Amino acid sequence: MAPACIVFAVYVIAPIFQSIWISFYDWDGIGVSTWVGLGNYAELFHDDTFYTAIGNNLIWLVLYFLALPAGLLLAIFLNQTVTGVRLYKSLFFFPFVISQVVVGLIFSWFYAPDFGLLYRLIRTLTGAEVAILADERYVTYGIIAAGLWPQIAYCMILYLAALNTVSKEQIEAARIDGAKGWRMLLHIVLPQLMPATFIAIVVTIIGALRSFDLISIMTKGGPYGTSTVLSYFMYEQALSEYGFRMGYGAAIAVVLFLMMMALISGFVWRMMRDGKVGH
Template identity: 80%
Template sequence: MFLVYVIAPIFQSIWISFYDWDGIGAKTWIGIGNYVELFDDDAFYTSLQNNILWLVLYMLAVPAGLFIAIFLNQTVTGIRIYKSLFFFPFVISQVVVGLIFSWFYAPGFGLFYLFLEEVIGTPIAILADERFVTYGIIAAGLWPQIAYCMILYLTGLNNVSPDQIEAGRLDGAKGWRMLWHVILPQLKPATFIAVVVTVIGALRSFDLVSIMTDGGPYGSSRVLSFYMYEQALSEYGFRMGYGAAIAVVLFAIMMVFISGFIWRMVRDERSGG
């Protein structure tokens, strides 16, 4: 199943990227022509820049999820209500998240729009401003992503050894020292999964961009996955080869980040760090 539905499509996409093809007619071999055009395409660089911004800011979901998980792991009054509230973003569709934040930013009646009008006197239409639109979409994406990381860490905290915690307390560890030297080393598997899914989520950020801005204004909020869709499957193109070339670049970026993190984890495990 993995070979048929994952490995084979990867190599098929790489193969298609060397053709000029509309998805229906005959393919025309053009070698690296799609890649040459790609690296001279301003829209590609805008999409790549936005994806890097997504990657950097999306990683905030990992520490945020960790600290929320630590809070929810406590025994306090009403903790089940808190868990339900923090868990809620994870179970709703990305489409719903996009619509909620579109209303949140909406000029005239959006809560954030009215808040800015009250605080700074000059309201900003976030999704219509090229300077802020990508940040607004990333904020929308962080809401459910933090919830996902929180769930991973809650599961990991259930497997933390009480004996090591007690030993740390006897050695005088508490607060940040306890977290850094005793708890976090035992949460490495959860951290690995959280980082991987966050990197993947940042790079395949198609749905929120499509729902909230459709790549606008003026293409300023495009990301690579959305630009790939525009070129390969929308009314703008049906250029399957060019879209496949974008997909290959996106896959390469994803593999660099994930492979680097795997290498670091393996190195730490072998060195006992």
């Protein structure tokens, strides 16, 4: 394991501490850095865009968890003996294998005014003209819908693989005892799917908090910054026309990292406490 540990330390652990160190400086990434201590954090907590980004990240986090039950239901359906099941599996698996850039472009066309399918459907049914990506009320939810498409496919794959490991003996014993339907799912199947659920939750938390690709492709944080999240806000401050504020961008990255670690660590601790994760 030594080579893997060395690579992990050099390319993951060291950059984390380096980012924390940079967050204490005013630095443009090229010239001389100036020590500002907690100045970047003080400015950050007085920045309205920061709170908009956190609010959007929380919306992403809550709605992204819809991928778990949706993925589970699809996996249960595809695990049955159904005519054409291989075709269905391919169709549902497709969103996972295409890039986020392609997903963003597809949904941008789907929402587009004048020729977008959803735009025309809403106009036909209600008479209203709704440009999802240009409306402050709907833009975040429109991007999340695009993100959920491949995320549901990923959860489906996890659960589909896990369903093959479910004990048939327990299923038969439960049937003999009269269990079926929701009782079978809740008391027999789901407990055996906890390892897959654990992975799905962790990956979903990470995916929701580091959402960047779709926002960059679909809105660039607009309209008027209302769809921005912490990862895109960090990019804007550190690597865009805002002046290459590497220290300020690093401070945003540290806050995002701490949020992610707090959520994942709390979830892992609770799972281990309840004995739902194998030792």
